[in-house]
Amino acid sequence: MVLMHPAPALSTLDDAGLRTLCGRLGIPEYRAAQLRAAPWQPFVATLDDVRQLPTELRSTFDAQVRFSTATVAAERTADAGATIKLLCGLDDSLTVETVAMETPARGASRRRGTACVSSQVGCAVGCPFCATGRMGLRRSCTAAEIVDQVRLAGHALHRHGFGPVTHVVYMGMGEPLANAAATIESLHVLTGAAGISARRITVSTSGVVPGITRLQREAPPVTLAISLHAATDELRNRLVPLNRAHPIAALLSAAGSYASATGRRISVEWCLIGGVNDSLQQAQALRELARSCGAHVNVIPMNRIEGSSWGPPDPEVARQFLHQLRGVQVTVRDTRGGDVDAACGQLRASLEARRELRPDGTLSPPRTAVGA
Ligand code: SAH
Ligand code: SF4
Numbered sequence: 001m002v003l004m005h006p007a008p009a010l011s012t013l014d015d016a017g018l019r020t021l022c023g024r025l026g027i028p029e030y031r032a033a034q035l036r037a038a039p040w041q042p043f044v045a046t047l048d049d050v051r052q053l054p055t056e057l058r059s060t061f062d063a064q065v066r067f068s069t070a071t072v073a074a075e076r077t078a079d080a081g082a083t084i085k086l087l088c089g090l091d092d093s094l095t096v097e098t099v100a101m102e103t104p105a106r107g108a109s110r111r112r113g114t115a116c117v118s119s120q121v122g123c124a125v126g127c128p129f130c131a132t133g134r135m136g137l138r139r140s141c142t143a144a145e146i147v148d149q150v151r152l153a154g155h156a157l158h159r160h161g162f163g164p165v166t167h168v169v170y171m172g173m174g175e176p177l178a179n180a181a182a183t184i185e186s187l188h189v190l191t192g193a194a195g196i197s198a199r200r201i202t203v204s205t206s207g208v209v210p211g212i213t214r215l216q217r218e219a220p221p222v223t224l225a226i227s228l229h230a231a232t233d234e235l236r237n238r239l240v241p242l243n244r245a246h247p248i249a250a251l252l253s254a255a256g257s258y259a260s261a262t263g264r265r266i267s268v269e270w271c272l273i274g275g276v277n278d279s280l281q282q283a284q285a286l287r288e289l290a291r292s293c294g295a296h297v298n299v300i301p302m303n304r305i306e307g308s309s310w311g312p313p314d315p316e317v318a319r320q321f322l323h324q325l326r327g328v329q330v331t332v333r334d335t336r337g338g339d340v341d342a343a344c345g346q347l348r349a350s351l352e353a354r355r356e357l358r359p360d361g362t363l364s365p366p367r368t369a370v371g372a
Pocket of ligand 2: 124
């Protein structure tokens, strides 16, 4: 059972809800707009930091809402400080991972501040190459927990001297479309109060077909990324067990319909695993498939995880795989933050190995060095 705080979360209260609350507390209605914008200022970590509100109003309001549903329980940096990995603690002491990444402006492309958020504590899909898949599903995140991770990523970027969050990717722990209602609600908040354009948000799915249909009907037109990893059902059944319920043809048909309805090009994710899905036949099948649906392909060499003998392919094999994809738009994604266990669920797994994370998902108090 999830013990949730009874007070509503400020980050997911809409205009009508805020106005009603203001009315009930005798706060002038025009304050509702200030309160709605407050959580999205990078330097605002508590309601007390919202200096344009009178002190009395802040304390009245603070007692009625939750300013944040997540707090930073641990932080690690990598890539000379450009990747900040956060372990976020939730109400029931469970933790999820959030990553904030700074990409400086280069040539014609502007700087980016990307927040990579978790949608669930763990995941039920169970992909064998994924650290999150190995822990099973503990519970889904609420919409407020998802958007509050974006806020914490923004604070982290600000603390490290960078600009605001400009992009959000749902590529942390969990399967966002197995938690479709909260994911969709969070997308409305991010494109509404947080002011992030839908084209700068990516939802990555392992292939929950009914979830894609729902996203198409109910969410703002965000970019959809399909974690394909295999171009034949036989191999995909092993790599993404959800494929048995929603095989490749059904997934591609739902993705195609999403692309036509939203006008958004689909991304296809391919975690390249040495000796598993790096054959020339898989590459050729991927090329055909990507060309038929006009998708952009992201190839991510597998990050090693504890307890698996799988890993990235030999560089020459990877080169030949990529060569087969000519004619398709391909990006080879660097595994940002490799030195802080970058792939999904890995920071958590490494804390667990060091016994800083208890088996029930709660963090043990920081250990003080002997003699300190
Ligand atoms: N559940 C969703 C979103 C979270 S996983 C999904 O599967 O799409 C985000 C991405 O990280 C997915 O493309 C997933 O396949 C990839 N991933 C997971 N474990 C990985 C690993 N060990 N190395 C590289 N990529 C990994
Ligand atoms: Fe779940 Fe995605 Fe990991 Fe698969 S890759 S286990 S769907 S989080």
